[in-house]
Amino acid sequence: MTDIKNIKHKAFLYDATRCIDCRACMMACSVENNIPMNKTRIWVAGVGLKGEYPDLDRASMVYHCMHCDDPDCLSACPVGAYSKRPDGPVLYDHDKCIGCRYCMNACPFGVPHFDYDKGLIPGAFIDKCTMCPQRIDNGLEPACVATCPTEALMFGERADLLVEAHARIQAHPDRYIDHVYGETENGGTSYLILSHVPFSELGLPELGSKPVKDVSEAVMGLTIPFAVTWGAVLTGVSVGVHAYNKKKEAATEEPAEAEESTEETK
Amino acid sequence: MTNTLSRRDFLKLGGAFAGALAVGKFIPPAVAQAARDAGHLDANNNGYIPSMCEMCVWRCGLLAKVQDGRVVKLEGNPEHPHSKGKLCPRGQAGLMTTYDPDRVLTPLVRVGKRGEGKFRKASWDEALDIVAKNMLDIKQKYGPEAMVFSSTHNLSQPLFENLLQAFGSPNYGTQRSLCFNAMIVSNLMTYGMEEPDRDYSELKYIILTGRNLAEAISNSETGELIHAIDRGVKVVYLDPRFTKTAAKATEWLPVRPGTDLAFHLALLNVIITEGLYNQSFVDQYTIGFDEVATSVRQYTPEWAAKITEIPADTIRRIAREFAAAAPFALAHNGWRTSNFVNSFQTQRAITILNAILGNWGRTLLPAGGESGSLGAPPQPAYPRVSALRLDGVPWKYPFVPLKIGVFQQLRDSIVAEDPYTAHGWFISRQNPAMSLPDRKKTLQAFSKMDFIVTVDIIMNDTAWFSDVVLPEASYLERYDPLLVLGNRAFLRQPVIEPQGEGKSALWIYKQLGERLGLSDFFQYQDDEDYIAQQLAPIGASLDDIRKQGYIELPEGNSELYKWNTPSGKIELRSETLDKAGFDGVPKWEQPPAPKSGQFYLLTGKDARQTQFGTQNNQLLHKYDDEPGLWMNVKTVASLGLRDGDMVQVTSDVGQIFVKLQATQAIRPDCVYMTPGFGHLSKGLTTAYGLGSSSSDLHVTYTDPISGSQALSQTFVSVKKA
Numbered sequence: 001m002t003d004i005k006n007i008k009h010k011a012f013l014y015d016a017t018r019c020i021d022c023r024a025c026m027m028a029c030s031v032e033n034n035i036p037m038n039k040t041r042i043w044v045a046g047v048g049l050k051g052e053y054p055d056l057d058r059a060s061m062v063y064h065c066m067h068c069d070d071p072d073c074l075s076a077c078p079v080g081a082y083s084k085r086p087d088g089p090v091l092y093d094h095d096k097c098i099g100c101r102y103c104m105n106a107c108p109f110g111v112p113h114f115d116y117d118k119g120l121i122p123g124a125f126i127d128k129c130t131m132c133p134q135r136i137d138n139g140l141e142p143a144c145v146a147t148c149p150t151e152a153l154m155f156g157e158r159a160d161l162l163v164e165a166h167a168r169i170q171a172h173p174d175r176y177i178d179h180v181y182g183e184t185e186n187g188g189t190s191y192l193i194l195s196h197v198p199f200s201e202l203g204l205p206e207l208g209s210k211p212v213k214d215v216s217e218a219v220m221g222l223t224i225p226f227a228v229t230w231g232a233v234l235t236g237v238s239v240g241v242h243a244y245n246k247k248k249e250a251a252t253e254e255p256a257e258a259e260e261s262t263e264e265t266k
Numbered sequence: 267m268t269n270t271l272s273r274r275d276f277l278k279l280g281g282a283f284a285g286a287l288a289v290g291k292f293i294p295p296a297v298a299q300a301a302r303d304a305g306h307l308d309a310n311n312n313g314y315i316p317s318m319c320e321m322c323v324w325r326c327g328l329l330a331k332v333q334d335g336r337v338v339k340l341e342g343n344p345e346h347p348h349s350k351g352k353l354c355p356r357g358q359a360g361l362m363t364t365y366d367p368d369r370v371l372t373p374l375v376r377v378g379k380r381g382e383g384k385f386r387k388a389s390w391d392e393a394l395d396i397v398a399k400n401m402l403d404i405k406q407k408y409g410p411e412a413m414v415f416s417s418t419h420n421l422s423q424p425l426f427e428n429l430l431q432a433f434g435s436p437n438y439g440t441q442r443s444l445c446f447n448a449m450i451v452s453n454l455m456t457y458g459m460e461e462p463d464r465d466y467s468e469l470k471y472i473i474l475t476g477r478n479l480a481e482a483i484s485n486s487e488t489g490e491l492i493h494a495i496d497r498g499v500k501v502v503y504l505d506p507r508f509t510k511t512a513a514k515a516t517e518w519l520p521v522r523p524g525t526d527l528a529f530h531l532a533l534l535n536v537i538i539t540e541g542l543y544n545q546s547f548v549d550q551y552t553i554g555f556d557e558v559a560t561s562v563r564q565y566t567p568e569w570a571a572k573i574t575e576i577p578a579d580t581i582r583r584i585a586r587e588f589a590a591a592a593p594f595a596l597a598h599n600g601w602r603t604s605n606f607v608n609s610f611q612t613q614r615a616i617t618i619l620n621a622i623l624g625n626w627g628r629t630l631l632p633a634g635g636e637s638g639s640l641g642a643p644p645q646p647a648y649p650r651v652s653a654l655r656l657d658g659v660p661w662k663y664p665f666v667p668l669k670i671g672v673f674q675q676l677r678d679s680i681v682a683e684d685p686y687t688a689h690g691w692f693i694s695r696q697n698p699a700m701s702l703p704d705r706k707k708t709l710q711a712f713s714k715m716d717f718i719v720t721v722d723i724i725m726n727d728t729a730w731f732s733d734v735v736l737p738e739a740s741y742l743e744r745y746d747p748l749l750v751l752g753n754r755a756f757l758r759q760p761v762i763e764p765q766g767e768g769k770s771a772l773w774i775y776k777q778l779g780e781r782l783g784l785s786d787f788f789q790y791q792d793d794e795d796y797i798a799q800q801l802a803p804i805g806a807s808l809d810d811i812r813k814q815g816y817i818e819l820p821e822g823n824s825e826l827y828k829w830n831t832p833s834g835k836i837e838l839r840s841e842t843l844d845k846a847g848f849d850g851v852p853k854w855e856q857p858p859a860p861k862s863g864q865f866y867l868l869t870g871k872d873a874r875q876t877q878f879g880t881q882n883n884q885l886l887h888k889y890d891d892e893p894g895l896w897m898n899v900k901t902v903a904s905l906g907l908r909d910g911d912m913v914q915v916t917s918d919v920g921q922i923f924v925k926l927q928a929t930q931a932i933r934p935d936c937v938y939m940t941p942g943f944g945h946l947s948k949g950l951t952t953a954y955g956l957g958s959s960s961s962d963l964h965v966t967y968t969d970p971i972s973g974s975q976a977l978s979q980t981f982v983s984v985k986k987a
Contacts, residue, residue: 017514020873024354053520053930056930058510149488150488151493
């Protein structure tokens, strides 16, 4: 096995068919990262008791930060509190955060959560999974993975995990949905998911292969041209109105002026 | 109600008792010094120390991450066969048990009325003197048998047993009769061993009879089952509840409670009448096949279908599939199966099923058990005991092993003062106020006592009713005797200094022994010396074992096809049982059923809690589900109730108030609650006031063969509170 430190693109593989919803991962994370007793960085939701007695099915899902290849939180953050390490983890810097919560709105998975009870204490706003840099940089798996009694959580090179995930689907096509969630979702994530029930039942959003931020950035990219253009329009209108008033006074007509000035700014 | 720690408190707790260790870098305390010598800690006292978990009885190996005298994280030890590098939620939360703000840190002596919870601090000398004086007074006035001892399965139990046997009392209660006596006695009768090992490596088909491995986690075995499912092993799971194990099973059979025996008898019927068994294995290694064959002839799948509510063709199909998968098949003997008085014969049917298919040697192996190669301190013979045991072993329960006993009967005899009166109770690491059925009666038993002493790390409910509480060091703070697994002996060693004045059981029992005039039975200087004497015969020292946390033992020679039964074979028919007037081959015993308007009261496990001892752990509490009463959605509607209603639940012996949880995941004729909630002790600030106790409802029913408490044989009515 490759030394964890040397893995180029670190990722998780979560297999919902192996998860027994024991919550050892949550305990391990809480202790490892000294999480306050009223907070958590991992949710295990027993999302699905499905059906009617006695025809029942159940699924559970371990929610982490997805550590997107192209993170929306990072893109949305106005002060650069987020960073993406080349080997996978999406990190957050408490000291830079101003508590605007744009990242919460931007993340399609609802991962960053806000310390509402802490008010406006600088640096205490947002919390989320870090992929345990203090462990992975020392050759250890993240705390949640290391303790998982059924190996529902695995950690490794993203490309290898994708091979493993597809091999599992191929070996048991009857057991799995034929898709690895996170392979392409939101431009690819470092948290890959295998499931026996539709991903929507695990509470995961249906996303295209382009990161949400590409869409928003495309829109946001128009902001300046739009502002300038609109500014010019308003200026033109204002000038036009002024001119019109003047003309009204002078009883002459020159209506094309505003349009002309719009053309010039293009 | 719940006292939740803030982040700062949590950090502070971690450091609370490390204050004295601030100078530890210069004068390391004993634990740190030993760990430094063993190479576990660096010059700054940081590093990992191997030891063993005690959050349940599975005893996983752990690596404790220690920073300057504090344990900050626990990891599974990859070298230990029970953890294989993993820890379950309880194991991960173990440091919160050690740093529980409710830890009892000094000996306590009761000052208020019993049960009032008023204690004063005392020195160890004073507390031990009080305990010894009371024990000696009772011995002098009423004889040693008037002193009752009880404790739960743990590594220092041999020393506890030493104390009671040296004292001369026959009265010993363990938790086993509330757990898996039926399995143990059945295995003893069939194989001559308490519990054969199970092997999942080549498994193709498994029948789990109420063994909820995904929630009643036995770390390594739970992992093995999930990996087996991954490989495509077929899992048939019998349980009236759709548990998390049911969700992983290939086939879930919501069997009617108490009828698992009928299901297994019908499997035997099909396999024998269709000739699907392993003739050569049966001929060579078993006795009594013909009697079994004759006996099960009447138990057809059609017969069983009416009783179990599992369709006949399902039973027939499973029998055929299971036989086809043999010998890579396993009828898991579970721990408690259905928990009815017929559970012993259910267990017998399971053992017979494995035997006639020749699964032995493939999925079932001889128990690893104790190695004879370890030493022990010398000691004289125990005094002869002539008094009868209050729990009826063996005069009422001839087949229950002496070291296991029938705890609920012990309690009943205390209350009845029959055949004689008990006056004192010594309790270690046990909480009968929660664990025994019919709690009212247990409290009555306490009230009969002149003197009660409890050894524990927190103010558990039994300690709350005690006269003296002796604070034990937690499992991360002490040594225990070694654990033998296969050909290795594993060490539990302290990873931090004991907090407050906590002491190890090895120390406590020795101190008491000396005050009771029994020092010859405790011939060791201290904990380290005890382990050194254990290691002496194999020429190893404590330093040797400290390094890895285990040491290799000389190869034992366990023979695969050897059984310690009277015949030396697997006893399909037990002559021993026959002679005692019980059924030597399993026969159908009709269990009682609830009357109209009543429900089966089921109890089970939750992956965050171990029995009655972990509910005060704030970290487990943080991630646990709210305790409540499960009831099928349709039943809820038919009673005019609603999810979340507070309901009154009444049995023949008590009543509780509990929040209703409407769910699809249970038979409509059952209700379920997770035991371990509804604590009485206000000294448990997290657990007190949380949920209700099934022990208030459980009616005492004892199986006459195994002494097992039939925990599911309690029927309740439910109405809006």
